[in-house]
Amino acid sequence: MENGIDTSVFDIFKIGPGPSSSHTIGPMKAAGHFISSALQLPVAELGKADKIEVTLYGSLASTGKGHGTDKAVLAGLLGQKPETCDTDLLLGLLADPVKIYKLALGRHKIAFRKENIIFDGKEHSFPYQNTLIIKLKAGRKVMLGKIYYSIGGGFIRCEGEAEPETGIPVFRYKNMTGLIRLVKKYDIPLVELLMKNESAVSGLSGDEINAKLDKLIAVMEDSVNRGIHTEGILPGPIGLHRKAAAFYNRAVHMHQDVDRFLSLLNAFSMAVSEENAAGHKIITAPTSGSAGVIPGIIYFLKNYHGVSQKLLREGLTVAAAVAFIARHNASISGAEVGCQGEIGVAASMAAAMISYVNGKPMDVIEAAAEIALEHHLGMTCDPVGGFVQIPCIERNAVGAVTAYNAYLLASVGDPKKQKVNFDEVIEAMLETGKGMSSEFKETSKGGLAACSLCG
Ligand code: SF4
Numbered sequence: 001m002e003n004g005i006d007t008s009v010f011d012i013f014k015i016g017p018g019p020s021s022s023h024t025i026g027p028m029k030a031a032g033h034f035i036s037s038a039l040q041l042p043v044a045e046l047g048k049a050d051k052i053e054v055t056l057y058g059s060l061a062s063t064g065k066g067h068g069t070d071k072a073v074l075a076g077l078l079g080q081k082p083e084t085c086d087t088d089l090l091l092g093l094l095a096d097p098v099k100i101y102k103l104a105l106g107r108h109k110i111a112f113r114k115e116n117i118i119f120d121g122k123e124h125s126f127p128y129q130n131t132l133i134i135k136l137k138a139g140r141k142v143m144l145g146k147i148y149y150s151i152g153g154g155f156i157r158c159e160g161e162a163e164p165e166t167g168i169p170v171f172r173y174k175n176m177t178g179l180i181r182l183v184k185k186y187d188i189p190l191v192e193l194l195m196k197n198e199s200a201v202s203g204l205s206g207d208e209i210n211a212k213l214d215k216l217i218a219v220m221e222d223s224v225n226r227g228i229h230t231e232g233i234l235p236g237p238i239g240l241h242r243k244a245a246a247f248y249n250r251a252v253h254m255h256q257d258v259d260r261f262l263s264l265l266n267a268f269s270m271a272v273s274e275e276n277a278a279g280h281k282i283i284t285a286p287t288s289g290s291a292g293v294i295p296g297i298i299y300f301l302k303n304y305h306g307v308s309q310k311l312l313r314e315g316l317t318v319a320a321a322v323a324f325i326a327r328h329n330a331s332i333s334g335a336e337v338g339c340q341g342e343i344g345v346a347a348s349m350a351a352a353m354i355s356y357v358n359g360k361p362m363d364v365i366e367a368a369a370e371i372a373l374e375h376h377l378g379m380t381c382d383p384v385g386g387f388v389q390i391p392c393i394e395r396n397a398v399g400a401v402t403a404y405n406a407y408l409l410a411s412v413g414d415p416k417k418q419k420v421n422f423d424e425v426i427e428a429m430l431e432t433g434k435g436m437s438s439e440f441k442e443t444s445k446g447g448l449a450a451c452s453l454c455g
Contacts, residue, residue: 004172008202009194009209012327013216014154014284016082017090018276020387021288022130022333022442023060023067025355026150028085031076033158034134038105040142041136046105048138052077054117059335059369060150061119066236066386068279068443070094070117071442073132077103077112082154083424091235091279095152105136128157129335129441134301137408149214152333152341153286155325161203166270169197176325176422183362186335190362191314208384213313216283218293220272221302233276236387243393244271264398265404269296273396277389286332289381289388290346292396293403294319297350301357311357318356319349322369322422329423330430334381335442337433343392343399344429348422350403355410363415370422372406377425379430380440382447391448 016025031054038046054073056064064070071093074083078101093101094114101112124131128149136144145158157163171193172185173179174274183190198209228248234240244267251263273292276282285294294316301307307315323332328346330338351372376399384390410418439446 003168004174004178005324006166006169006201007327008166008326009198010202010212011155011321012081012153012284012286013218013316015216015281015286015348016154016438017072017085018279018282018285018288018291021154021284022152022335023064023069023256024072024149024288025154025283025284025454026130026156026192027060027069027132027148028058028072028076028082029154030150030156030158031073031134032081032130033148033156034074034146035079035103035105037146038136041144042400043106043108045143045289046108049105049108049110049136049143050139051137052103052110052112052116053135055120055131055133057120057122057124057126057131060130060132062443062445063386064119064202066383067388070114071407073117074101074112079104085236086278129334129438135418137232139434148241152331152336154284154288156325167200167203171197173225175329175426176369179321179325180366181375182361190321190356190365191317194317198317213316214309216316217298217302217309217312218427220279220282220298221284222287222300223272223275223280223291224268224295225271226280228267229275229344230274234274234389235279236385236389238385238387238389240277240389240393242274244268244274262401265296265300265400268299269293269396269400270392270393272296277387277393283412285319286327286345286349287334287342289334289383289392290342290396290399292393293343293350293399294345294353296396297354297403301354315357318365319353322349322352325372325422326426326429329344329426331433338436338441339379339381339395339417340373340376340429341433342381343395344373344379346396347376347399347403347406348373351353351406352398352409354404355409358407358411360407363418364410366408366422367415367418368410369423370410370418370420372403373422373425373429374420375406377428378436378449380436381442382440382444382449383442384448384451386444386449
């Protein structure tokens with residue numbers, strides 16, 4: 001981060017299949033990267049390869065089955081990419097335990113079976129919880145081996161490889177204090193600053209950025225629409241019934257304003273979260289587990305509050321800036337800091353976005369982001385059975401409501417009198433996450449994950 005935060009908006013908001021950015025999207029990308037690396041080997045060498053072996057560690061091992069990590073890895077090895085993958089194909093992978101898949105390494109084909117993916121639940125000393133090692137073998141000889149870390153939100157790192165180069169941001173900041181300083185120093189509107197940085201980092205023009213933001217909004221709306229019109233039971237052994245459609249059908253007939261507002265917001269956020277749990281296309285915001293908060297609010301603001309497309313686009317860039325700061329100074333991974341880094345950060349992003357589209361100044365935007373995150377501190381990640389369903393789906397609805405409330409709380413009084421700033425709450429989140437026992441960080445060993453439902 002020498003040059004300041006250099007993450008793109010489109011690295012935070014990514015299209016991909018549910019249910020988990022760190023357990024589905026990250027491993028799929030790692031597997032795709034491995035195949036590309038293998039293809040750099042000389043053709044004669046490649047021809048000797050007879051096996052690809054994948055070992056999953058940490059939370060990938062303990063909750064990977066529930067999250068479909070094995071399917072995601074295989075899809076990546078087969079050449080699928082998160083943004084364009086066929087979710088029906090993905091859901092059907094490995095359903096037949098004896099099926100043999102053919103992986104293509106150029107013209108050379110290698111057989112791949114379910115047993116080629118090893119869930120190694122032992123304690124490990126890798127620097128990141130979610131680690132996977134992929135090896136290309138010829139007999140007992142390892143021809144290529146790579147260690148990948150899935151670090152949350154679908155971001156991956158490959159041991160020993162530099163992060164891909166990005167453009168250098170025009171305005172360099174490392175935290176919220178730095179961002180506010182720049183806005184004041186250059187007397188520049190927040191979104192103008194963020195757009196200039198986005199152009200520099202991604203190399204896209206303003207029109208191209210806007211087109212991509214419109215696509216994100218469309219995919220978000222689409223996932224809400226699917227969710228509020230789909231009933232039934234979600235995949236997995238819990239047998240959880242979808243609830244968003246019933247919530248929505250009841251909400252549209254409500255006459256009491258408060259109940260109607262809350263019910264609609266709940267319905268829209270849960271709709272996306274249910275679509276995520278079903279393994280369908282969603283947008284990481286900032287993760288898949290927390291994918292319902294921002295789209296739920298966007299859908300509400302657009303369709304029930306008349307907020308323009310332009311303001312929504314701008315609001316998304318403001319929300320992304322909150323995620324940049326959280327990611328660079330703490331983490332957005334449930335396996336690293338618990339759910340405070342997923343739903344907590346999503347609510348914080350959403351609170352900043354709501355404040356922005358309501359025309360609030362920078363200090364209110366910061367205060368709203370701070371308040372929303374502050375009230376998620378200490379929140380564990382312990383999904384029942386390792387499935388992103390309980391508590392995740394309802395937690396998205398609660399996160400959306402908290403975000404709206406944080407905006408209201410920040411809008412009254414003088415935000416300059418706010419005693420805790422956003423950077424301090426980010427630091428507190430990191431400290432809390434470090435102090436949290438690993439049982440409560442997506443390992444399926446404690447908390448709700450140990451409840452009677454899981455046997
Ligand atoms: S409990 Fe929170 S952090 Fe954990 S999987 Fe669910 S949404 Fe993500």
